Amino acid sequence: xxxxxxxxxxxxxxxxxxxxxxxxxxGADSVTIEFAKExxxxxxxxxxxxGVGDILVEQSxxxxxxxxxxxxxGLEEKSCGVLHWECHGQNLDILVEEYENFGENAYKLTFPx
Numbered sequence: 001x002x003x004x005x006x007x008x009x010x011x012x013x014x015x016x017x018x019x020x021x022x023x024x025x026x027g028a029d030s031v032t033i034e035f036a037k038e039x040x041x042x043x044x045x046x047x048x049x050x051g052v053g054d055i056l057v058e059q060s061x062x063x064x065x066x067x068x069x070x071x072x073x074g075l076e077e078k079s080c081g082v083l084h085w086e087c088h089g090q091n092l093d094i095l096v097e098e099y100e101n102f103g104e105n106a107y108k109l110t111f112p113x
Contacts, residue, residue: 012064015057019043020087020094024111033057033069034106041065069096069107083109 023031028045036042036055041062044053057065073081073096083094095110 009064009068012061012068015061015065016068016085017087019056020085020109024087028111030108030110032106032108033065034101035062035066035104066105066107069109070098070105073107 019031019033023045026045026047028047030046032044032046032051032053034042034044038055039059039062040055041057042053043056044051069083070076072085073083075081075096075098079098081096083096085092085094093112095112097108097110099106099108
């Protein structure tokens with residue numbers, strides 16, 4: 001699990017943990033996280049060429065979750081990085097790719113095989 005530098009990140013960390021645990025439990029190959037036009041973040045679980053998604057991050061946490069991904073994956077000056085995260089007792093190195101979606105940053109998180 002990542003170190004929690006400040007209490008203000010705790011809700012974003014908990015939301016990321018929920019998303020990643022759900023994706024792994026479902027057997028997803030990857031997860032995309034994008035800003036939704038309705039507000040909040042749209043989270044898409046991708047299985048091969050098929051994805052299933054919904055708005056899983058409420059608007060009040062959207063900036064914190066996106067900042068957490070960027071910071072923890074080291075994306076300040078590059079578009080690819082690795083997110084070190086613990087899920088179900090396993091330490092995972094999750095590949096993170098940043099891309100632009102309608103002028104907003106978005107992320108694709110790919111699980112190790």
